[in-house]
Amino acid sequence: MYETNFHKASTAQDAAALLAKSDDGKILAGGQTLIPTMKQRLAAPADLVDLSRAEALRGVTITKRKKMGIMKADGGETITIGAMTTHAEVAGDTELAKVCPVISGLAANIGDPAVRHRGTIGGSVANNDPAADYPAALMALRATIHTNSREIKAEDYFQGMFATALADNEIITAVSFQAPAVGGYGKFPNPASRYAMVGVFIAKSVDGDVCVAVTGAGDNGVYRHAGLEAALSADWSTTAIEAIEVSADGLMSDLHGTAAYRANLIKVMAKRALV
Amino acid sequence: MKIAMTVNGKSVSREVSDNTLLVEYIRDHLRLTGTHVGCDTSQCGACVVHVDGQATKSCTMLAASAEGLAVTTVEGLAKSKDDLHPMQVAFKENHGLQCGFCTPGMIMTATDMVTRYHTQGKELTEDAIRVHLEGNICRCTGYHNIVKSIADGASKMTTV
Structure with missing residues (x-):
């Protein structure tokens, strides 16, 4: 060094x-x-x-949604996760596991236990590794990235491989999002690194909007999959996923797998995310 | 810069350069060579120590970041040469090692996972042990005896 x-x-x-x-x-x-x-x-x-000692940047806050009338919809709580919250803390937060179990499960499968004790959500989001898990989650959950100077929508924030909207000296302080009504993450981990060879995050908001984000596959980092979103908006089923064509255009080819292999994995992981 | 921390219950302080890794601080400056460096790329887990009670890869943390924290290395587990930690006994009795290079990291990861599971009141199944060994690589044993050792050590840690 x-x-x-x-x-x-x-x-x-x-x-x-x-x-x-x-x-x-x-x-x-x-x-x-x-x-x-x-x-x-x-x-x-x-x-x-x-x-690492910035305690104010640490922790999970959940703001419950006001129940309207007698209808009790699942999801909708506002979840704010401080940038310096470790993967182990996200995975181990019992309240978070109740309102947004998909995020808990995702965090519990990043790296290994020692990495999860140190690695943080802010670090992951700032780095925007094209095979990292959190970018897919935040994109699909239409999260907001909070920095020391502004708030950035996830869609505007993630700008390609290792590229983000962060300006020089801009620091992420937290991320926030609404707990989805339904959320799932299907990940095919690389057998050696455990990074996603393909990860598909599917979220249906309390208003019924479907958002699908794919990590590990695109040759320009995390992206939303319009085809899957349209199919699942019309018909929330694995049959709908099976029926669409996933193009290999713009997908990565490397020693771990070809673009065509990844295109197939997107469908398989999308189905896993749904069930 | 001067870095002070608590290592195995003792206060220590050393003058080191800013880019000193925690594992270098432990091995080269404190001469505690039980903690190993296997890969130097954060994958093998031979360097795992506990930092404030949490398993941490000491090759992937700067000594400066551990300033003021409590570090436990494999040397800090046994009360004496004749009074080993139950997890060390379990590795010995279950043939949980061959060359032994990865063992310090295995044992520190093992005691961390057992403590976490016990605290949460959860049962540490064989599957869970294998999942939590994700960050520790052994090139000799094929893992079966390590898993057996941890299960055995876990049962002894409850009764201790």
Whole structure:
């Protein structure tokens, strides 16, 4: 690892001020991607600003939805997850597991236990790895990414492989979304890395809108799948998924699988997400 | 920079460079060489230690990030040479190791998963053990005896 200057920040504001002073500073969240990348000398930030003690950026808040009349719809709670909340904390939050079990399950399957103890949702979202799980979830849940200066819709935030709407020195503080009425995530993990070779996140909002996001497959990162959304909006069934054609255009081909293989996996994972 | 933390119950402090990894702090500066570096790419788990009670890959954390925290390494488990931790005894009795290189990480991951399951009042099944060994690689045993060791160690940890 190249030399770096280590700084600790206890709030997002402190961190922003420290970054502003550096020509080449980077936020250190859980470090489960950044540290290995620095060890391989693929990243060499002059300054590292560690946010691991920023307690205000940690934790899950659930705001219950007001029940209207006698109708009790599932979902609709507003869920806010602080950027420095670890995957283990998301997976282990018992209240969250009740209102949005799909997110708990997704977090429980990222990496391995040691990685989940350190890795954070903010770090994952800031990195926007094209095979990461959270980007698909936030895209399909139409989440909002909160930063130290603004709020960004997930659709505008994720801008391709490792690319996001974050400006220089902009820091994610939280993500928020509405618990879906129904949500599912189907993931085919790479047998070695456990990153998604294909991950399909399907969410039906309390208003009945269907949103489908695909990770691991697109050659430009996470994206929404219009074909699956249309099919499932018309008919919420695995038969509807089976009936559509998933094109291999724009999908990744690498040593793990061809674009055609991934196109097939999208259908298979979509079906798994539904049941 | 000066980094102070608690390692195996003792306060320690060392002058290290900012880019020092926690595993380097433990092995090179404290000379506690029970924690191993197998892959250096965050995959093998030979470097797992507990940081504030949570299994952590010490090759994937900076020493500076552990400032002020409590770290337990494999050396911190046994009360003495003749009074091993129940999980260490279980590995010994169930032939849970061959070359032993991955064992420190296996044992730290094992005690972490057992503690978590016991705290949550959940049963640590064989399947659960295998799932939680995801981040620890052994190239000798084929895992069966490691899984057996952890199940055995888990039962002994309840009674201890």
